[in-house]
Amino acid sequence: MTPFAGIRCVLFDLDGTLIDSAPDLAGAANAMRECRGLAPLPLERYRSHSGSGARGMLKVAFGVEPGHASFDALKQAFFDEYQQRLTLNTRAFDGVDRLIRALSGAGLPWGVVTNKGQRFTVPLLQAMPLFRTAATVISGDTTPHAKPHPAPLLEASRQVGLAPASCLYVGDDVRDVQAGRAAGMSTVAALYGYLGPDADVAAWGADRTISAPEELLKWLELP
Structure with missing residues (x-):
């Protein structure tokens, strides 16, 4: 029997x-760097920090972190710049299309729980037709707390009308697994995401790991 036999909703x-x-x-x-007379950095310098949003990008681009005197101003400038290019080169990972269609075909509701702010989440998902079937979308500012606090996941389960124990949460960051476990949900760690070189996924405590989106279908016993 699959370890996720009782799952009735998948959150990502x-x-x-x-x-x-x-x-x-x-x-x-x-x-932002070019506007300040600095040369652009290669994408691979940024990739493993992408899950941290503005905080991760500003650390790479300018070496500043929260608490630095210029951080708040740079963060606002980053938000304004990013909003202009939300979907220029953003794509669903290979296999996500099949995964979402399989969930929908099986009548299994699915949703998004992200720390990304609503000003970015809503227009981004609306611009990508694949994601318009989401039963719930929880952004980083939907609840008073962001992950790893369980509040966003608990709100998602409330909106879909299911107990947290009936939900599975999939993410690529330790905060995702922490939030899922704190909410009483089963968890899956996505190894294909923005894991940094020092990520100790085995220590996260996820119920399962997947190396590609479609692998989730195997654990859910879906075609």
């Missing part, structure tokens, strides 16, 4: 799990 992180947004996140950071 967004960046690094459903979509590869690294090119547009890096593009926004590089545009």
Whole structure:
């Protein structure tokens, strides 16, 4: 029997799990560098930090982190720049199309729970027809707390009308697994996402790991 036999809803992180947004996140950071007379950096410098959004991009691009005197101003400039290029080069990962269609075909509701702000999440998903069947979309500012706090996942389960124990959460960051476990959900770690070189996935405590989106179908026993 599959370990996820009782799952009635699948929830996903967004960046690094459903979509590869690294090119547009890096593009926004590089545009800021060029405006300041700095040379652009290669995408691979940014990729493993993409799951951290503005915080990760600004760390790579300018070496600043929260608490630095210029961080808040740079973060706002980054948000404004990124909003102009949300879907220029952002794509669903290979296999996500098949995965979402299989879930929908099986009558299994699915949704998105991300730390990305609503100002970005909503227009991005609306621009990608594949994701318009989501039963719920929870952004980083939908609830008072972001992951790894369980509040966003609990709100998602409330919106779909299912107990947290009936939901599975899939993500590519330790915060995703922490949030899922705290919410009482089963968890899957996506190894194809934005894992940094020091990520110790085995220590996260996820119920399963997948190396490609379609592998989730095997654990759910879906064709």
